[in-house]
Amino acid sequence: MGKIIIMYGLPAAGKTTQARLIADKYGLYHFAMGEKLREQIASGSELGQKIKSTVDSGLLVSDELILEVLRDVKNQAVETGIVFDGFPRIVDQAILLDQMLAEVNLEVDALCLLKVSSEAVENRINDRIATENRGDDKDKSVVENRMNVFLKESVPLSEHYRTKEKFYELDGEEPIEDIFNKLCEIID
Numbered sequence: 171m172g173k174i175i176i177m178y179g180l181p182a183a184g185k186t187t188q189a190r191l192i193a194d195k196y197g198l199y200h201f202a203m204g205e206k207l208r209e210q211i212a213s214g215s216e217l218g219q220k221i222k223s224t225v226d227s228g229l230l231v232s233d234e235l236i237l238e239v240l241r242d243v244k245n246q247a248v249e250t251g252i253v254f255d256g257f258p259r260i261v262d263q264a265i266l267l268d269q270m271l272a273e274v275n276l277e278v279d280a281l282c283l284l285k286v287s288s289e290a291v292e293n294r295i296n297d298r299i300a301t302e303n304r305g306d307d308k309d310k311s312v313v314e315n316r317m318n319v320f321l322k323e324s325v326p327l328s329e330h331y332r333t334k335e336k337f338y339e340l341d342g343e344e345p346i347e348d349i350f351n352k353l354c355e356i357i358d
């Protein structure tokens with residue numbers, strides 16, 4: 171049966187890079203919440219219009235709207251398993267996910283926290299500006315908002331999974347391949 175893995179960490183911690191590698195190796199569906207929200211905005215959908223100003227400011231989209239993006243999660247979880255990237259970000263979302271998975275007799279296998287310093291975040295975001303056209307990377311106050319969301323939520327969210335013995339912490343400043351190898355050990 172497919173696994174349910176969560177990648178967690180500060181902006182530019184390497185969540186997407188590792189999630190792609192994991193998705194590839196284990197045949198999991200890569201569920202990138204930020205990307206899905208940006209797609210909605212780009213398409214001009216009703217949901218996209220509702221979430222644009224929140225995403226542009228770096229704050230969290232309300233759980234009610236996040237639910238709309240989660241529609242296919244249960245099927246996907248059963249069919250392939252999922253590596254989540256950018257979800258859940260708060261305990262309420264974690265509880266929501268637990269409930270959805272319980273309905274199909276699944277549960278989260280691991281939340282993997284990639285730890286990086288704020289200096290590394292700044293450098294990586296500067297690099298990312300050159301390669302990806304993300305509006306929310308270009309404005310310092312927006313990056314700050316995103317970092318503050320993480321700092322406020324990371325302890326309770328980590329605790330949620332620690333109490334279930336599903337919490338793993340990795341040094342996100344090691345080479346990509348070394349982190350990936352450690353993640354594979356956790357998943358296997």
Ligand code: AMP
Nearest residue numbers: 203204224225228229230231256257259
């Ligand atoms: P990301 O691409 O993961 O950095 O996410 C970009 C932005 O999308 C965030 O700053 C939030 O505004 C929004 N977002 C992403 N994931 C979530 C989530 N799980 N809950 C609420 N808002 C989110």
